[in-house]
Amino acid sequence: MKVPPNNLLRLSLIYWVSGKSYVAWFLALLVIGCTVVIVSLNLALNNWQAGFYNQLQAYDRPGFHRTLLQFLLISTLYILTSGYQSYGKLLLQLRWRQWLTDVFTRLWLTNRTYYHLNLLQTSLDNPGQRISEDIRIFINTTVDIVVDVLRHLTTLAVFSTVLWQLSGTLTLPFFPFALPGYLLWLALLYSLTGTWFTFRAGLPLVSRNVIQQTAEADFRSHLDHLGGHDESVALYRGEAAEQVTLTRHFKRLAQNYLAIAKATKNLTLLSVAYSQLSIVFAFLVSSPRYFSNEIQLGQLFEISGAYWYVHASLSYMVENFNKLALWKAVHIRLTHFIHMMSAVEKLAKADGTTVPQKANQFELKNVTLFSPTGDVLQKNISCTLHPQEHLLISGPPGCGKTTLLRTIAGIWPHFSGLVLKPGRQSQFFLPQTPYLFKTTLRELLLYPHHPPVDDEILQELLICCQLPALYARLNEYEDWPKSLSLGQQQCLSLIRAILHKPAWLFLDEATASLDPATEERLYACLRQKLPATTLISVGHRKSLLPYHQRLLQLRTD
Numbered sequence: 001m002k003v004p005p006n007n008l009l010r011l012s013l014i015y016w017v018s019g020k021s022y023v024a025w026f027l028a029l030l031v032i033g034c035t036v037v038i039v040s041l042n043l044a045l046n047n048w049q050a051g052f053y054n055q056l057q058a059y060d061r062p063g064f065h066r067t068l069l070q071f072l073l074i075s076t077l078y079i080l081t082s083g084y085q086s087y088g089k090l091l092l093q094l095r096w097r098q099w100l101t102d103v104f105t106r107l108w109l110t111n112r113t114y115y116h117l118n119l120l121q122t123s124l125d126n127p128g129q130r131i132s133e134d135i136r137i138f139i140n141t142t143v144d145i146v147v148d149v150l151r152h153l154t155t156l157a158v159f160s161t162v163l164w165q166l167s168g169t170l171t172l173p174f175f176p177f178a179l180p181g182y183l184l185w186l187a188l189l190y191s192l193t194g195t196w197f198t199f200r201a202g203l204p205l206v207s208r209n210v211i212q213q214t215a216e217a218d219f220r221s222h223l224d225h226l227g228g229h230d231e232s233v234a235l236y237r238g239e240a241a242e243q244v245t246l247t248r249h250f251k252r253l254a255q256n257y258l259a260i261a262k263a264t265k266n267l268t269l270l271s272v273a274y275s276q277l278s279i280v281f282a283f284l285v286s287s288p289r290y291f292s293n294e295i296q297l298g299q300l301f302e303i304s305g306a307y308w309y310v311h312a313s314l315s316y317m318v319e320n321f322n323k324l325a326l327w328k329a330v331h332i333r334l335t336h337f338i339h340m341m342s343a344v345e346k347l348a349k350a351d352g353t354t355v356p357q358k359a360n361q362f363e364l365k366n367v368t369l370f371s372p373t374g375d376v377l378q379k380n381i382s383c384t385l386h387p388q389e390h391l392l393i394s395g396p397p398g399c400g401k402t403t404l405l406r407t408i409a410g411i412w413p414h415f416s417g418l419v420l421k422p423g424r425q426s427q428f429f430l431p432q433t434p435y436l437f438k439t440t441l442r443e444l445l446l447y448p449h450h451p452p453v454d455d456e457i458l459q460e461l462l463i464c465c466q467l468p469a470l471y472a473r474l475n476e477y478e479d480w481p482k483s484l485s486l487g488q489q490q491c492l493s494l495i496r497a498i499l500h501k502p503a504w505l506f507l508d509e510a511t512a513s514l515d516p517a518t519e520e521r522l523y524a525c526l527r528q529k530l531p532a533t534t535l536i537s538v539g540h541r542k543s544l545l546p547y548h549q550r551l552l553q554l555r556t557d
């Protein structure tokens, strides 16, 4: 997949022109339509107020009942429209989020970016949390903000006109000009002042929210890590050490939260004082016209209602600064994620050359391996391998055996030299740690992409690879990494390799947890089931030598 523009907003907006957004457009129109209707109903309610209070003031009982019926009608429409607006908004958020999540997961998985990210010097914290949590918050708040702004702009347009008409003209002593629509000007002045103070008070929340999202993710990630390594921790009796680490993570989270609490307190003091004052402000400034009998009680309420709507629209930032700060925070985190993925793309193209070739042979020409920090692990490895020339790669721990396999697999970018190899389909790599997960045993055996096979074949392979008892559990859904021993997991991984029938099979200490007798039986099984496959094994044991014709001995200087 092509790397997207390094701009999150531009990337997100591609959805709306992608040809996959017909339903989302329909939902957006529904939400916009409902928003306009809600604003119109607000206007109707405000007009209704004038009639209602005037009927009360005039002790007009039938008129009072009539206005109550009107209210019932407006209110029913209001309830229905609000319900469908909110439903449409939620469906829209889900669709957009689904698309953006798909884009991110594709970028993350394509070209093994998820793996290369770990090789960058500036590592990226918690990519999982960014994909699940940050995208959710980003999309939900974006839709909320757009809908809110649209509602407030419509409200502002409608109620400014009303307020202008109802305001009358202000003439002040010592002021040479009459000021038409003075309540509108006052609302504008009041809101702009509030917005400026809010911006000043709330700005620290942006960076604090970025830190908070990261700290929360670190805390959760350590809890998940603990869950995944429960047995190791239990055997080490590592509970106290884990408690210390968890407390440290939580302390960071809590310290930052205190700073957020302080900034939020200042912001709340400001915004509540601002809203409280605004309740009486309209009455205060329009009361002279009421007391001079220019307007009735109903008009006074109508003016104050219109003023309140105009003021609320202009005060969007004051009332929603927390939401805006959170939006900015996740925007920063997701933008950083996109930048890191672009950096990986450059890194993956950086060093040596891997060339797929038609001939069914492997060739390493002067391959030098480096660590991510640039240290030389192995210098000038050269080796040509023909089919059926089984190779054993040996050497001390940390000398670069696994790194050599990663280089051949094309996932290690830190090398120089030339790797010539047959097409990807003909290779299969068994990593040092078996990759098992929660699913049925059948699916586990077919991983990553083998079509379903008959039970008899699976039974035969389970017997051949020393796991006959597992046949009865083929359809069991189980947390296999927990319920199988490491040795059993390695046997199971070999079945996967046999099923995929590769021309070249790479085994990275794939039988290291087995006793020599079982290891021997498994290699015999491999030879029997995969007679045409060439084995390239990494291992330390001398007992592996008889299964290989060639030895590549790596050394450290």
Ligand SMILES: Nc1ncnc2c1ncn2[C@@H]1O[C@H](COP(=O)(O)OP(=O)(O)OP(=O)(O)O)[C@@H](O)[C@H]1O
Pocket (backbone or CB within 6 Å): 118, 119, 371, 372, 377, 395, 396, 397, 398, 399, 400, 401, 402, 403, 404
């Ligand atoms: N993702 C990584 N990030 C940083 N350094 C790494 C990474 N992977 C490997 N290394 C470093 O590269 C060196 C070679 O590692 P490698 O796993 O290839 O050794 P090995 O010979 O297979 O060791 P062992 O026999 O213990 O499996 C080590 O010093 C290791 O610390």
